[in-house]
Amino acid sequence: MADTLDIQKVINTSTSSVSIDDLNKKGFKQVKVLNQAIITKLIGEAVDRVLSERSKEISKEERDKVIKEARTQFETLAKKRLEKERTRIDELERANNSLTTELETLRKRLSASVEVQATRDQAIAKMEALESEVSRFRREFPELESNLARQKAETQRLQSDLAHRSLEVEEVPALRGTLQEYEKRVSLLEGQIKAKNEEIERSRSGLADPATLERLLAKVTERVGNGSKIDASQIMLTLDGMSRRLSNIGSSGGGLSSDVDAELTKDFALNALFDKEKDGGIESNVTRVKVKENKAAGVKDALAKLKKLQQGVADGE
Amino acid sequence: MANSTEGSSVNMENQHGSTATKSGTRFESGRGLDVGTANLASSIQDADGNVTIKIQRNAFIDIDGDQYTRNMLTKLNVQYVSINGKMVVIGDPAFELANILNRETRRPMKGGVISPSENDAMPIEKILLENLLGTPNFPNEKCYFSVPADPIDADFNIVYHKGVFGGILKKLGFEPKPLLEGHAVVFSELAEDDFTGIGISCGGGMFNICVCYKSIPALSFSTARGGDWIDRNVATVLGIKASRATAIKEKGVSIVSPRNREEEAIEIYYRNLINYTLEAIKTRFESSNGMPAFPEPIEIVCAGGTSMIGGFIEVFKDEFQSIKFPLQVKSIRHAEDPLFSVAKGCLVAALSDA
Structure with missing residues (x-):
């Protein structure tokens, strides 16, 4: 069938493909669609018309045969076209999915990028602060260097001084x-x-040492007891004198001489020390606050022994 | 022995010097008073022989105060004195406040005697003493108060100190009687040995030493180092306030087994102080002509707040072994009540003199 009409070719050459999105962008909300049956019907009518004009020249059988071949050819072409369109839709869907995934990835990257930017900004701020600090140090450096030089000079001076002192120290043994x-x-x-x-x-x-006094007393007593020729009245006077001295020491607490006690018999005015009291400027809550009291071990035994000892001394024992 | 009772409400003196009050508690006539650099302590004995000690830290601190503060302090049992509008907290609370505020307390006494830099403190000192002693139960009741012996390592005497405290006691109505601090320790602690031995009062400002034979002091002297010396040095090396060093020292440290840097510093200075004191005693004994020749080995008793740290006697014995002591010593021991020993000794002297 060399002269068979290639309807597919005719459609391809006489039409152009426009996507729905493009049509939508161009403002086409609705389009008229010629489906396969109508086209076939149109072709059939066209062929019938042509053939009816030529009916005088061809038989009815021949005409039906041509129509049948034409229909078969058209259906084959339409089927191929449909499959091709389906394949293309699948490809578009896959591409769409791929783009969606890619879009998600890009969104994530963008988010990460924002964080990186913030970190970078902080790092830049720190770096600027450090640079400022370095600048300050650089400005102060000459002064620090100058101080260091002064300290070095002072150290040298001290070392020199120390060396000088060391020489002096060498003279110490002789002086010592x-x-x-x-x-x-x-x-x-x-x-x-x-x-x-x-x-x-x-x-x-006489001898002030109490132990010696006791020994002396013992010796004197012994001598008197043995009927020595020592003048008894003189011995008694001596004993009385010693006894009075020991007694005086004991009765004054033993710690201080009577001269020292005499200092306290004088009534010191101490006016200067307590002049603030005279001004009447003292206020206190001391009498309203009770001081903690502690019970201590008794002193009765110590007191009894001390009194006995003092009595013994006074009696010349 | 004359009897008297505490309190001023109904003081009535009878022929024998005894008095009575509403409470009916009867007290023996005579008071003891320990005038220490760190603490002031009074002592009194009732008719049953019970001894009561009142003790107060000898310190104060300035604070800013208004009427509200005054009321609050009274409610909190904190004693204050306001002199011409300037307010000070006195006694133990002053020490606690100093630690809280990281400040130093002001001290009326320094190195065992009246501080030359705190003369304004004497009215406060009088109030402290008045609070501890109360009023005398009868005019001129005897009050034996402790005084330091002349120091062998510092150039000052106690004449002014003794005169001022005697004057304060007179103003309070007592008959003042000074008693050497070391001697008071002997009265309090060495009765069993016929008051023969060595009494050492380890105080805040000084160490006072007294060698006695049958209650009679043969040799008395002091060294101008005490607990304050330790506090000052520990504070310096640790970079803290002296009040803080005192608080660390008093919170239960043992100088035999220090547990940290602070306690090690305290141990070092304690050892040094004890060794210094023993060397001073030895030197003084060796150079003295009045030293009695004791027929028997004697006892050494240590008293005073500075001796109350854990391990004091062990370290004292340890250091004692390292020197050649010129007297035969049978034992070294702690006083029965180290903090109250001097006050009790003064009381014994007062009661024996009544």
């Missing part, structure tokens, strides 16, 4: 020897003075 010699002389003189003082003290007041 001289000093020791003087100390010996002073010590000797002090010893002589001390011996003289002791001699004077002994002759003035």
Whole structure:
């Protein structure tokens, strides 16, 4: 069938493909669609018309045969076309899916990129602060260097001074020897003075050591008891004197001489120390707050022993 | 022995010097007073022989105060004194406040005697003493108060100190009687040995030493280092306030087994102080002519707040072994009530003199 009409070719050459999106963009909301049956019908009518005009020339059988062949050819072409369109739709769907995935990936990348940008901004701020600090150090550096130089100079001066002092220290042993010699002389003189003082003290007041006094008392008592020829009245006077001295020491608490106690019998005014009281400017809550009281171990035994000892001394025991 | 009763409401003196009050509690006549650099302590004995000690830290601190503060302090049992509008908290709360505020307390006494830099503190000192002693139960009741012996390592005497405290006691109506601090320790702690031995009062400002034979002091002297010296040095090396160092020292440290840097510093200075004191005693004994020749080995008793740290006696014995002591010593021991020992000794002297 070399002269068979190629309807597919005719359609392809006489039509153009326009996507629905493009049509939509161009403002076409509705389009008229020629489906396969109508086209076939139109072709059939066209062929019938042509053939009816030529009917005089061809038989009815021949005409039906041509129509049948034409229909078969058209259906084959339409089927192929349909399959091709379906394949294309599948491809478009796959491409669409791929683009959706890619879009999601890009969105994620964009989000990450924003975070990176924030981190970068912070890093830049820190770097600027550090640069500022470095600049400050650079400005201060000359002064620090100058200080260091001064410190070095001072250290050198001190080292030099130390060396000078070391030389002086070397002279110390000689000076110490001289000093020791003087100390010996002073010590000797002090010893002589001390011996003289002791001699004077002994002759003035007798032996003050209580242990020695006791021994002396014992000896004197022993001598009197043995009927010695010592004057008894003189011994009694001596004993009375010793007893009075011991008694005085004991009754004054033993700690201080009567001369020292006498200081306290004077009524010191102490006006200057307590002048603030006179001004009447003192206020206190002391009397309203109770001081903590503690119970301590008794002193009765100690007191009894002390009194007994004092009584014994007073009695000349 | 004359009897008296505490309180001023109904004081009535009878022929024998005894008085009575509403409460009916009867007290023996005579008071003891420990005038310490760190603490002030008074002592009194009732007719049954019970001894009561009142103790107060000898310190104060300035604070800004208004009427509200005054009321609150009274409610909190905190004593204050306001002098010409300037307010100070006194006693133990002052010490606690100093630690909280990271400040130093002001101290009326320094190195065992009246501080030359705190003369304005004397009215406060008088109030503290008045609060501890109360009023005398009868005019001129005897009050024995402790005084330090002359120091061997510092150039000052106690004449002014003794005169001022004697004057304060007179103003309060007592008859003041000074008693050497070390001697008071002997009265309080060495009765069993016929008051023969060595009493050492380890105080905040000084260490006071007294060698006694049958209650009579043969040799008395002091060294101008005490608990404050430790506090100052520990504070310096640790970079803290002295009040803080005192608080660390008093919170239960043992100088035999220090547990941290602070306690190690305290141990070092304690050892140094004890060794320094023993060397001073030894030197003084060796150079003295008045030293009695004791027929028997004697006892050494340590008293005072500075001796109350854990391990004090062990370290004292340890350091004692390392020196050649010129006297035979049978034992070294702690006082029965180290913090109250001097006040009790003064009380013994007062009661024996009544």
